[in-house]
Amino acid sequence: MNPNTEQALQPQLSVRDLEVHYGPVKAVKGISFDLMPGRITTLVGANGAGKSTTLLALSGLVKKQATALQFNGRDIRNLKPHQLVASGLVQVAEGRATLTRLTVRENLQLGAYTRKDSAAAQAADLEHIYQLFPRLKERDGGLAGNLSGGEQQMLAIGRALMAKPSVLLLDEPSMGLAPIIVQDIFRTLQSINQTGLTIFLVEQNVRQALKISDYAYVLETGNIVLEGSGRSLLGNDKIQQAYLGG
Ligand SMILES: Nc1ncnc2c1ncn2[C@@H]1O[C@H](COP(=O)(O)OP(=O)(O)OP(=O)(O)O)[C@@H](O)[C@H]1O
Ligand SMILES: [Mg+2]
Incomplete structure (x- = not known):
């Protein structure tokens, strides 16, 4: 072998x-x-x-x-x-646990809270997540609370991915x-x-x-x-x- x-x-x-x-x-x-x-x-x-x-x-x-x-x-x-x-080792939060009074972007940025790398690296990952979930990109500045159940689940997954x-x-x-x-x-x-x-x-x-x-x-x-x-x-x-x- x-x-x-x-x-x-x-x-x-x-x-x-x-x-x-x-x-x-x-x-x-x-x-x-x-x-x-x-x-x-x-x-x-x-x-x-x-x-x-x-x-x-x-x-x-x-x-x-x-x-x-x-x-x-x-x-x-x-x-x-x-x-x-x-x-x-990162667990995706329950979809309904997205922070409804924050924007989609703010929710995603919060996912990076344990990272110590550069803001540029984190911004690049955010763009990557927006490519994976175009629907989230469209809602970038909107409140997470206005997303549908499926979109909130996508956001929860995206937020977990931001932790790398x-x-x-x-x-x-x-x-x-x-x-x-x-x-x-x-x-x-x-x-x-x-x-x-x-x-x-x-x-x-x-x-x-x-x-x-x-x-x-x-x-x-x-x-x-x-x-x-x-x-x-x-x-x-x-x-x-x-x-x-x-
Ligand atoms: N905080 C808690 N305090 C006491 N018992 C608990 C607690 N959380 C879960 N349990 C018990 O532990 C066992 C396993 O629960 P768990 O939630 O892990 O199951 P699960 O497979 O995720 O079920 P579900 O499909 O309903 O989500 C169950 O008997 C449950 O009643
Ligand atoms: Mg369970």
Whole structure:
């Protein structure tokens, strides 16, 4: 095996035995998973399975235990939320959490709060995001509160991209959006991924999510019960019955 191949097989984020408790409630019960660089990995599962809790743990927003949390070769178990963002692990805020009384541009600029590079570099990235989301560019000086639900979700993604992530975490970006907008969001995630960004997606929209996923894990009451390529899980009988109404 040549050294490049070996490099490509290293996970970018490696999670071992992650546990989260809310008081006496064990929400995540010692799960292990990997995010491979440049891939879309998805965590699917029913209501209350522990999906959001897993993301909150990765973002440093809930107390957790793990035997390992390695991100780009670094132990991130003790990093604070802003340090995780600065290191490149960035969670997209909920669409409705855009700052409605700020303009679209101001929301995007806020995404760069942990960056220490030049204003010029940040302005260039903002232009890049406007190319990705022409609709946001049109609304540049308008209040975020006047955007539609789908546009606010795009803005939330754009704001996360302004932090220059190497891994993007998303918690149900399709929630509450019309099917046609959902398609748009998933297409956007694919095109962001094609620029080399690693994506970790949490979804209840199992069919659509598996379609765009290189790899997926199924979470049930705090445990990973199944994993495989998106394609293999789409064809799996258990998944068909439990999540795809088959
Ligand atoms: N702040 C909290 N305090 C106590 N229990 C919580 C808290 N947040 C979540 N839980 C519980 O932890 C478990 C996992 O919740 P979590 O929100 O992670 O699930 P989820 O898979 O994201 O569900 P959903 O699909 O509804 O978003 C559930 O039993 C939930 O009731
Ligand atoms: Mg959730």
